[in-house]
Amino acid sequence: MSIRIYDVGMSLRMALLGLLSVSGPASGYDLTKLFESTINHAWQARHSQIYPELNKLAADGLVTVEEEGPRGRKTYTITEEGSRTIREWMLTTGPARSARDEKTLRAFLLPTLKPEEALEVLRETVRECEAKLAVLEEIERRPSRPRTAGFGRYALDLGLRHTRMMRDWAAETAEEIERASRS
Amino acid sequence: MSIRIYDVGMSLRMALLGLLSVSGPASGYDLTKLFESTINHAWQARHSQIYPELNKLAADGLVTVEEEGPRGRKTYTITEEGSRTIREWMLTTGPARSARDEKTLRAFLLPTLKPEEALEVLRETVRECEAKLAVLEEIERRPSRPRTAGFGRYALDLGLRHTRMMRDWAAETAEEIERASRS
DNA sequence: GATTGACATGTAAAACTCGACACGTCAACA
DNA sequence: TGTTGACGTGTCGAGTTTTACATGTCAATC
Structure with a gap:
């Protein structure tokens, strides 16, 4: 060892x-x-x-x-x-924790696109988040199996919050881009 | 090629x-x-x-x-x-996007700890998020350099939202565990 | 004139990760 | 009886990522 x-x-x-x-x-x-x-x-x-x-x-x-x-x-x-x-x-609290998220990476690279294209990507993101939310909310309603009961509690909550946050960000950013391109 | x-x-x-x-x-x-x-x-x-x-x-x-x-x-x-x-x-919209986050992984593994220990970890998470928020909010206030101006906009917003989401989750989960262990 | 630190690019070995390949079992159903 | 699909474990090659090693320049300060 x-x-x-x-x-x-x-x-x-x-x-x-x-x-x-x-x-x-x-x-x-x-x-x-x-x-x-x-x-x-x-x-x-x-x-x-x-x-x-x-x-x-x-x-x-x-x-x-x-x-x-x-x-x-x-x-x-x-x-x-x-x-x-x-x-x-x-x-153990370490300062450096690896975090990789291609979804977020794409969000960061949004300015590489023209406003109309970025808008379409953001709207697609909103749709994906809504779909994911539907799945997670269904799991939330369904009684959990005893083996993973305590385990899934916090995980599911965090997943829901994360997905809602992403959806709101995409929706509001889309709105902002729309406003900016109209003026 | x-x-x-x-x-x-x-x-x-x-x-x-x-x-x-x-x-x-x-x-x-x-x-x-x-x-x-x-x-x-x-x-x-x-x-x-x-x-x-x-x-x-x-x-x-x-x-x-x-x-x-x-x-x-x-x-x-x-x-x-x-x-x-x-x-x-x-x-290109692909369904499978890699996402790895050790912070979230730790959150998921919280049930492996005793309530008091989990509580301490969550409180530390809240502190870390507050610190990170302070940094991000400082960046938000500071006028951005021209080279990354458009770029940083969405990235920063998403980072702020993500950190706030994490902080709120940790704080509320801590409260919940506290309530549960008191009863 | 010497030292320090930011600038600047690279390679090598080890570890991690994925997709594909490979093999075999057991139960159910036609 | 044959076939399908879930169960079940494993390896290999290629690509990704990290840590450490390696080398050298330029500007500022002592």
């Missing part, structure tokens, strides 16, 4: 430990789907990244394979050390 | 073309700093990634080196083809 000095690249690790911690024992397959259905807005990972990371996690003693089911299914459980590790990470 | 079929990995390319498009001719050094001071919240890139990408961009005819100054400075200018390329990219 190699000690990692820097925080970079710990995110996937911590996401997996966090999911295992809150949802209880799960397989790589379960975690891949959990990833998609919960923290997908904040972080993405394919199974091709998740399976190797789980093996590393097991090698480092942060998780254990307690049970092997049919179809080669391996059920991972977080260990004491794993819990300690994620707790420390969560309580 | 190889044609890229997928959109993935185009972000850095487009960010550079966008910066060159809005701010006018600039060197790799300028772009590195522009990156930091403008779209850093949406995308990050070190000079070790920017310099090679500029060379590729030049090889592909999307930018040209019009001028070589002292200290080996190379001033890049976006070409017609470069402008066409970013315009097409901006107008």
Whole structure:
């Protein structure tokens, strides 16, 4: 086991430990789907990244394979050390946190377009946000499964706020551009 | 020049073309700093990634080196083809956009902590947001330099909204946890 | 004249991420 | 009985991103 000095690249690790911690024992397959259905807005990972990371996690003693089911299914459980590790990470306040959002990047690059084009992009953004909001609000209404109950609460709220913020920004910016181009 | 079929990995390319498009001719050094001071919240890139990408961009005819100054400075200018390329990219609506935010990830993993610990993390988040807001509001008040004037407008507004949203979420979630743990 | 710091560009190794390939199981339904 | 689709784990190659290394110029200040 190699000690990692820097925080970079710990995110996937911590996401997996966090999911295992809150949802209880799960397989790589379960975690891949959990990833998609919960923290997908904040972080993405394919199974091709998740399976190797789980093996590393097991090698480092942060998780254990307690049970092997049919179809080669391996059920991972977080260990004491794993819990300690994620707790420390969560309580560590670092100044530099990676943040990448192509949607926001496009918003920043809006001035590269002519006003009419920018307007159309913004209106499309509003439509996308509305569609996403509809999905999130539907999830909010639907009673959550017990396994992810506490987990999804804050995540969903943040997702809703983020999407509404984006929608409002796009709508108001569109209005502003429209006003400016009319005068 | 190889044609890229997928959109993935185009972000850095487009960010550079966008910066060159809005701010006018600039060197790799300028772009590195522009990156930091403008779209850093949406995308990050070190000079070790920017310099090679500029060379590729030049090889592909999307930018040209019009001028070589002292200290080996190379001033890049976006070409017609470069402008066409970013315009097409901006107008292309793809469903899958990469989004990674460690701050949000941590928010999602809050339920791994005990209520008192989560509370402390949330309060720290509020403090960080307040500090960031102070910086952004100061920038808002300060008259912008002509080179990034139009560019920074929307970016700054979105940054302010995002930070306020995060602050409000953290504050209200903290309140909620406090209420729940009191009862 | 020497030192410091901003300017300026680059490369190499390691780690991270994605899409594609690859293999195999089990249950349900036709 | 065959086929389909969800379950389930894994590897590989290519591209992206980071950290560290590497080199040198120019202006200002001591």
